Amino acid sequence: MSPPAPLEVDMVGVTDTSAMPVPDPLTINGVPTWREKMGQMPTGVAAACSSDMFKSPACYSKPKAKRFDHYFSLEAKSRKASTLKTAAQFLKNPGMISLGGGLPSADYFPLESLDMKVPTVPGFSPEATKKTGTTLHAGKHDIKEGKSLYDLEISLNYGQATGAAQLLRFVTEHTEIIHHPPYSDWQCTLTAGSTYAWDTALRLFCERGDYILLEEYTFASAAETAWPLGLKAAAIAIDEQGLIPEAMDDLLSNWDEKARGARKPFVLYTIPTGQNPTGATQSAERRKAVYKVAQKHDVIIVEDEPYYFLQMQPYVGQDAPAPPPPANHDEFIKSLVPSFLSLDVDGRVVRLESFSKVVAPGSRVGWIVASEQIIERFVRNFEVSSQNPSGISQLVLYKLLDEHWGHSGYLDWLINLRLEYTHRRDALLHSCEKHLPTEIAHWVPPAAGMFHWIEIDWKKHPGVAAGKPREEIEEQIFLSAVDHCVLLSRGSWFKADSSAVMEKMFFRATYAAASSEKIDEAISRFAECLRDQFKL
Amino acid sequence: MSPPAPLEVDMVGVTDTSAMPVPDPLTINGVPTWREKMGQMPTGVAAACSSDMFKSPACYSKPKAKRFDHYFSLEAKSRKASTLKTAAQFLKNPGMISLGGGLPSADYFPLESLDMKVPTVPGFSPEATKKTGTTLHAGKHDIKEGKSLYDLEISLNYGQATGAAQLLRFVTEHTEIIHHPPYSDWQCTLTAGSTYAWDTALRLFCERGDYILLEEYTFASAAETAWPLGLKAAAIAIDEQGLIPEAMDDLLSNWDEKARGARKPFVLYTIPTGQNPTGATQSAERRKAVYKVAQKHDVIIVEDEPYYFLQMQPYVGQDAPAPPPPANHDEFIKSLVPSFLSLDVDGRVVRLESFSKVVAPGSRVGWIVASEQIIERFVRNFEVSSQNPSGISQLVLYKLLDEHWGHSGYLDWLINLRLEYTHRRDALLHSCEKHLPTEIAHWVPPAAGMFHWIEIDWKKHPGVAAGKPREEIEEQIFLSAVDHCVLLSRGSWFKADSSAVMEKMFFRATYAAASSEKIDEAISRFAECLRDQFKL
Known part of the structure; x- marks a missing residue:
């Protein structure tokens, strides 16, 4: 446990010194030109770095982000820069011998x-x-x-809380190529996984007693990060496109501080693409509408996007010919739903990025994109906590993504994943169409992610006539599925507000891990369980 | 960001089923016998595990740890087990096909x-x-x-918050072999670095407004972890053996809740071996005395021990023959000062372990040893935050430490490090003896760690007569050293209580990174700076 005393490396400016044009906006093919102009990479031990070293000039013609001082927690506000790092400025002196840092x-x-x-x-x-x-x-x-x-x-060796410049460059360029955020002072920092980034985000913005805005069904672990911090759920209704903007507006417009005993919530946690657990993906129009509501009520949007690149080919059913895969990188990028980050003129979006679903969860490397002001507060926190993600993981990712594949090869990999997940999802949907009793089981084909959300018309269950409550029937079906040797997740596990009354009943199935054969067998078992349960 | 749904593996009991005796206490040579008895290693994806799978039977004959419910924070107390993990129990059913977890x-x-x-x-x-x-x-x-x-x-893939069983086994055995804690229900959990473990420890035990006990000079970053959480320093005087138990007793015995506006502190942060910044190492007697004070006032001791295996050979000066290195592993282990953990009959020690100084900081893998009750609370926190250290780091450490070196080779490596650091420290001390003006510069040869703490008799500085305050003179000397192209750390950077008045003046030098030649040049420059400053 020792301070990573940063060896300062001269920051390279963004001044254009040659005649080569850098594409505006930055494209994959423009990266080599831009890198050449950018000049030297900081390669020293724990070298200081920031995304500003790697963003193309096109970024800086845009307006700056709004300031969010009014939303920082007492903890975040009272965090100062490290004392020991003040020494780092002297390391630039030529000929200096340092007996300072314990590296x-x-x-x-x-x-x-x-x-x-x-x-x-x-x-x-x-x-x-x-x-x-x-x-x-x-x-x-x-x-x-x-x-x-x-x-x-x-x-x-020790590193900077931002992560190493080498990998920070790759994720910064990737962010610019895919999202080109519409304000100028956005930055990235690596994090020791996006779960950790979410934990830190809560500590950055919230105080005990606050409410946070959650989708009515949400990733259970994300909610469980919040409860011990004394936070409460203000759940927003969702439909097959996820978050309903009108419901969010209603909730915030009618917030009664006295009745709730808490200020109006100002942090929204959303999984816009391939939502966990519902599999819903917000359309571009839906995102724009949600963003407008966030602007109206001055809400910070934390978009958790592990499934962004698990957007799949359109589902066309069993017999129609498969739609052709994206013909090239441009077509692939254009096929992606725009992120909140790409709509974020105010700098109110905190985008949590993850390599877990597209490279490997075990790397425990993710990154955050947000305004410079917000990223700076994350970095101050990381410095005295996680410090930085594993250097070994960073090296493996750098060698693979930057040195070997480059941006072009990485997009090829992501297109490959898109087709693989399309195949997996289609297999599950075909099995559902083949086996599940449609009298009581309904679903919307997921467009992204790993999850299939199956609604069960529980009111047709014989238990209802016998006066059994919904919750008990859900448990009965779940345990019967277990008896049939198939494990699904119960919808109620994902309720954001545990006190909310559920009208409907859902089960979540994933197509991420099992083979097509196993998926078919599993769904056939679940169908049998449902027939047993509903006496069909 | 997805839940690591643990695939439960049958816990293997510690029942003795063969006639082979497991040494009591466990020794390096006893490990193979014990592993054979222990049976199967849980090797599934995110397989649940705990140190209880790997501790030898000798551990269980001891009394259990005290309970520390009264010290858990509101955050720690309100943390529940993960909902999604409740499903894991069903994975044990033979033939089960899981569409449950998003792995x-x-x-x-x-x-x-x-x-x-x-x-x-x-x-x-x-x-x-x-x-x-x-x-x-x-x-x-x-x-x-x-x-x-x-x-x-x-x-x-995703893993458990405890870390993978494979590496957890190694650190559990290592802990038993080196420390054999004197209570039965101790456990280990891996952590994403020990800085992160310290941050989590503070959130586990403390509430905003609390005081924590710190050595009067302490690792600046550790203190900076605490301030934004609203914690304050109750600084304990130190001498050349570190923490003074009588000073700690006085401070706690005379604690005035009303005057301080806070309850009596009950968390002590100490670096017992090769303390940062002073290089002091608490003797066995000193540790026993500190432990007694901790018992008297019911204090939890967080021992941060990155330098434990940087205990060096005795310093004998330039001309005496070097003492022989440890002849074998037993002699090496016996040469080590006993840890607080090894004295901990109550289970009130939280030991923070790190690979940063003995393997590599970039692994961002450390571990914690504490009572089962306390480890369980850490693990619940990690599950929804860092999740677990990088799997790639864990794999590299496992292959190196367990499969390749084994406990025996790892101790050989540590003995090698001991001799290397002895050599480095000796070089620094020789340079100090050769160059520094002993009229004003004093030091105690460090017995462990990376740091040399040089006291400067500032009252002999010409600035004193001119009415300059101590702080200003320290800055003047520091900047003059910078002008002489040598960087040391200022003692005042390490003050636990920034409001405390310093009587003395110190500079910290490290011998960890630079070569002997560079160290000699650096100290000669510092000597020149001192002669300039003090007009010698």
Whole structure:
């Protein structure tokens, strides 16, 4: 537990010094040109860095974000910059010998090299990787030896809370290419996973006793992050497109501080794409409407977007021909629903990004995109808590995403994932169409994510006539499914407000993990369970 | 951001089923016997595990820890177990197909294998590693293929907040071998670094407005973790052995709740070995005395021990022959000052362990040892925050520490580090003896850690006669050193209580990073600066 004393590296300005044009907005093909102009990468131990080193000039022609001082918690407001970091400014002096920071010598890191075998575009399957995969090599002193911009000497030492410049550059460029936020002073910081980012966001904005805005069914763990902090749920009704803006407006317009014993909520947690648990995806129009309500009531939108790149091909049923995959990167990017970040003229969106669903959860690396003011408060917090995500994870991701695939190969990988998940979802939907009794089971084909949300018309259950409450019937069906050797998640587990009365009944099924054969068997078992239960 | 639905694996009891005796207490040589008895390792995706699977029977003959319910914060008390984890119990049913948890398929983890080149005992230097190092291989499906107990399929997926069983076993055994805690229900959990563990500890025990007990000079970042949470410093005087128990007793015995506006402090943060910044190491007697005061006032001791294995050979000066290194593992273990954990009959110690100084800070993997009750509260917190340390880091550490070195090789590595740091410290001390003006510069040779604490007799500074305050003179010396191109840390940066008046003046130098030649040059520059400043 020692301070990562940052070795300051001269910040490279964004001044245009050559005649090469940087595309506006930045595109994948424009990245090499822009990198060349940008100049040197900070490669020292715990080198200070920020997204401003990597954003293209096009970003800066836009207006600045609004300030959100009025929403920071007492904890966030009272957080100061690290004392020990004040020494870092002196490290720039030429010839300085530092006996200041307690950084261990790389001689004592017992790892000389790391090799990883990864897929080569376009051979993304495990089988193809075995045949055509590439082995990437990371040596201890690759930077000094001119072999790479990142190595074990740096990644195994202390780092900055923003994450290493090498990976921060990649996610900053990726953010610009995909979302081109409409204000100028946006930044990124890496985080030790997006769950941790959400925990920190709550501590940054909320005080004990506050309400937060949640979708009426939401990711149970995200809600459970909030309760011990003394926060309460103000649940917003949802439909097959997720969050209903009118419901959000109503709730906020009619907020009664006295009756609620709390100020009007100003933090919205939403999973706009492939929502967990409902699988709903907000359309572009829906997002615009929600954003307007957020502006009207000055609400900060925390968009948790692990499933953004699990947007799938349109579902066309079993017999129609499959729609063609995106023909190129542009078509792929255009096929994606615009994020809240891309609509965010005010800088009121905190976007939580994750590699968990698109690379691997075990990396425990995610990133946040928000205004400079908000990112700065996150970073101050990380400095004295998680410090930074694992350097080993950062190195693996950098070698794979930046050095090997580049932005182009990464988008190819994401298109591949899109088709794989389309295939998985279609298999589940076909099984549901084949097996489930449609008299009582209804669903909307999910357009994104990992989850299928099945509504059960519980009022037709024989238990109703016998006076059994909804909750008891849900449990009975769940346990009967368990008896039939199939495990689904109960809809009530995802209620944002546990005191809310549920009118409907749902079960959540995922198509992420099991094979098509197992999914078919599982759904056939669930169908049998339903027939048993409903005496069909 | 998805719940790590734990796949329950049958807990293996500690019942003795064979005639092989497990050494009591557990020793390095006893580990293979004990592992054989213990039975199967839980190797599933996010498999539930606890230290109880790995502690030897000898642990259970001791009394249980005291309960500390009265000290948990409102946040900690209101934390419940995860709803989604309730489903995990059903996964044990044979033949169950789960469409429950949103775990991605390993087919989509773009890493087929990871190879790492590491030192082979006893060739620990980078040069030796290049020649005689071993390349460890981790494949994606090594577990299924019977090649290893841990692989990429598991480490790249979601995990448990305790960390993976594979690495938890190693740290549990290591804890037992080194510390054999004197109560029965101790446990370990991995954490995403010990800084994060400290942040979580504060949220677990403290409420806004509380005081915490700190050494009067302490690790600045640790203190800065506490301030934004509304905590205040109750600073305890220290001497060359660190924390003075009588001072701690006085402070607590005379605590005036009304005058202070806060309840009596009950959390002590201490760095017992190679303290940062003073380099002081508490002797065994000192620790016993501090523990008694903690018992008397019912104080929880958070011992932050990153430097425990940077205990060095005794310092004998330049001309005396170097004392022989530990002849074997037993002698090495016996040479270590007993930890607070090893004295902890009550279960009131929370030990923060770190790989940062003995393997690499970039792993961002540490662990905590404490009573079952306290560890359980940490784990509940981690589940909805950091989740678990990077799986890639865990895999690298497991392959190196468990599969390759084993406990024996790891102790060899630690003995090697001991000698390396002895060499570094000696070089610094020799340079100090050679260069520094002893009229005004005094020090105690550090017995552990990375830091050398140099007292400067500031009252002899010409500025005093001119009426300059101590603080101004410290700054003047610091800036003069910078002008001489040497960077040290100012003692005042480490004051626990910023309002306390400093009688003395110190500068902190580290011998961790620079070479002997650079250290000598740096100290010679500092000496020149002091001569300039003090007109010597």
